[in-house]
Amino acid sequence: MIFFMSSETNGLILVFTGNGKGKTTAALGMALRAWGQGMKVLMIQFIKGGWKYGELKAAEQLGPGFEMRQMGEGFVKDVAGEGLETHLVTAQKALAEARRDVGGAGYDMIILDEINYAVHYELVELADVLELIRSKPPGLHLVLTGRNAAPEVMELADLVTEMKEIKYPYASGVKARKGIEY
Amino acid sequence: MIFFMSSETNGLILVFTGNGKGKTTAALGMALRAWGQGMKVLMIQFIKGGWKYGELKAAEQLGPGFEMRQMGEGFVKDVAGEGLETHLVTAQKALAEARRDVGGAGYDMIILDEINYAVHYELVELADVLELIRSKPPGLHLVLTGRNAAPEVMELADLVTEMKEIKYPYASGVKARKGIEY
Numbered sequence: 001m002i003f004f005m006s007s008e009t010n011g012l013i014l015v016f017t018g019n020g021k022g023k024t025t026a027a028l029g030m031a032l033r034a035w036g037q038g039m040k041v042l043m044i045q046f047i048k049g050g051w052k053y054g055e056l057k058a059a060e061q062l063g064p065g066f067e068m069r070q071m072g073e074g075f076v077k078d079v080a081g082e083g084l085e086t087h088l089v090t091a092q093k094a095l096a097e098a099r100r101d102v103g104g105a106g107y108d109m110i111i112l113d114e115i116n117y118a119v120h121y122e123l124v125e126l127a128d129v130l131e132l133i134r135s136k137p138p139g140l141h142l143v144l145t146g147r148n149a150a151p152e153v154m155e156l157a158d159l160v161t162e163m164k165e166i167k168y169p170y171a172s173g174v175k176a177r178k179g180i181e182y
Numbered sequence: 183m184i185f186f187m188s189s190e191t192n193g194l195i196l197v198f199t200g201n202g203k204g205k206t207t208a209a210l211g212m213a214l215r216a217w218g219q220g221m222k223v224l225m226i227q228f229i230k231g232g233w234k235y236g237e238l239k240a241a242e243q244l245g246p247g248f249e250m251r252q253m254g255e256g257f258v259k260d261v262a263g264e265g266l267e268t269h270l271v272t273a274q275k276a277l278a279e280a281r282r283d284v285g286g287a288g289y290d291m292i293i294l295d296e297i298n299y300a301v302h303y304e305l306v307e308l309a310d311v312l313e314l315i316r317s318k319p320p321g322l323h324l325v326l327t328g329r330n331a332a333p334e335v336m337e338l339a340d341l342v343t344e345m346k347e348i349k350y351p352y353a354s355g356v357k358a359r360k361g362i363e364y
Contacts (some may be wrong), residue, residue, distance in 0.1 A: 012351060012362055020343035022198060022208040029210030029237075034361035036240025055211075058218025109361060141362060160349035161202035166342035169194060179216035179291065180194055180323060 011108075011141040013133060015157040017116055017149035020165035027111045027145050028055055034141065035066045039108035043068045044098050046124070046146070047114035048090040054179055069097065091123035095132070102136055109141040116146030116153065126150050193291075193323040195315060197339040199298055199331035202347035209293045209327050210237055216323065217248045221290035225250045226280050228306070228328070229296035230272040236361055251279065273305035277314070284318055291323040298328030298335065308332050 014030070016023040031041045043059075045051060051070060059068040071090040098112055112132075118124045129144075133156050136142050144153060154160045196212070198205040213223045225241075227233060233252060241250040253272040280294055294314075300306045311326075315338050318324050326335060336342045 014362070015349075016204060017348075018346070021341060022204060022211075022343045022345065025211035025215070026204040026208040026345075027211065028214050029204075029207035029212075030362065032210055032214050032240045033207070033234075033236035036236040036238070036243065037361040039361045052215075054215035054218040056218070058214045061218065154349065157349060158351040159203060160347075161204045162346040162348050163204065163208075164200070164344040164346050166199075166344050167197075167336065167339060169340040179219040179221045180196070180212065 011136065011139050012158045013136065013156055014141070014143045015116070015149050015154055015160040016143070016145045016163060017147055017154075017160065018162035018164050019147050020163035021168070022163040023145040023147070024050065024113055026161070026163070027113060027143050030143060031066060031109065031111060032062075034109045035062060038065075039141075040065050040106065041067065041109045041111070042101055042107045043111040043113055044094050044101070045070050045113050046091050046094045046118040048087060050114055052181065071097075087118075087121070087123050091118040094118075095124045095128060098132060099135075102132055102140065102142070105137065107140065109143065111143040111145065114146040115144050116149040118146065119150055119153070120146070120148035126152060129153060130156065193318065193321050194340045195318065195338055196323070196325045197298070197331050197336055197342040198325070198327045198345060199329055199336075199342065200344035200346050201329050202345035203350070204345040205327040205329070206232065206295055208343070208345070209295060209325050212325060213248060213291065213293060214244075216291045217244060220247075221323075222247050222288065223249065223291045223293070224283055224289045225293040225295055226276050226283070227252050227295050228273050228276045228300040230269060232296055234363065253279075269300075269303070269305050273300040276300075277306045277310060280314060281317075284314055284322065284324065287319065289322065291325065293325040293327065296328040297326050298331040300328065301332055301335070302328070302330035308334060311335060312338065 016026050034041050056068060059066050071093045102110055119126050119129055130152055198208050216223050238250060241248050253275045284292055301308050301311055312334055
């Protein structure tokens with residue numbers, strides 16, 4: 001934690017939203033950059049099954065300063081229908097852990113992965129997320145990813161980037177690639 | 183290189199463009215994911231001074247499988263005017279190295295950071311970049327970042343995401359943050 005001492009007391013609130021690839025990927029890059037600075041990073045999963053082998057293996061190798069916390073393994077296809085209950089449990093569990101860790105002092109950066117999507121599908125309440133953001137200690141960097149970010153969340157953010165899909169390989173029948181998609 | 187053996191012979195061509203934050207950051211995340219898969223990653227810098235302490239320190243700690251190659255240190259403010267010559271030398275050197283390494287077999291993923299921007303400012307010729315992309319060995323993943331990606335480059339790509347600036351902190355006077363910007 002050599003670089004933890006910092007004159008910068010204001011952590012940023014960053015939002016990566018939009019329908020294109022690169023939201024979680026940019027959060028991973030941001031985590032890597034922070035980790036390189038000696039910061040302690042936590043990434044919490046709000047939608048089950050979104051993380052794949054590549055990033056989990058990387059986090060494991062980066063050690064305790066780079067923690068990716070899954071709320072359950074396996075992929076659940078639909079938020080609607082039979083998958084709903086599983087997704088609700090996952091998102092609520094993620095919210096509870098986010099509350100605890102955002103409120104604590106153990107991390108320099110916390111990434112709430114797919115939280116915007118979870119709000120959009122009413123797996124967590126917008127009011128709870130706004131409260132979570134407002135409760136952020138000054139020094140903590142908070143990153144919120146997922147499509148359909150609520151205007152109220154973007155309003156609280158310092159930086160918002162929309163990842164917009166211009167071209168997507170799967171539309172033309174290219175299958176998922178190791179190291180790219182997982 | 184445990185995971186180098188792969189049945190997937192088609193590497194992808196990915197483009198991250200647009201005026202928002204997250205292009206190089208997403209490339210970094212992609213590099214981390216690939217590295218986690220045991221792939222060998224090279225990131226080449228086309229615009230001098232774009233990389234900062236956080237990512238360079240991280241790459242250093244990740245070892246030889248994650249190589250970030252700078253073409254010169256220090257920041258050059260303007261592409262126009264007195265900075266032009268320095269930028270031209272940097273970009274041309276980067277192009278030469280990219281040609282060699284894209285043509286070689288040493289890497290599973292090569293990231294040409296800010297190459298789109300370099301083309302836009304005519305630091306490298308579009309025709310050279312198109313030739314470079316077309317010369318890619320089938321198994322290599324090629325990532326091209328930078329705003330103002332040429333339509334011809336996007337045409338050759340499998341995936342294109344536009345990072346669109348919705349809100350940017352520096353506009354409201356927030357200064358660069360350790361672990362976020364550098």
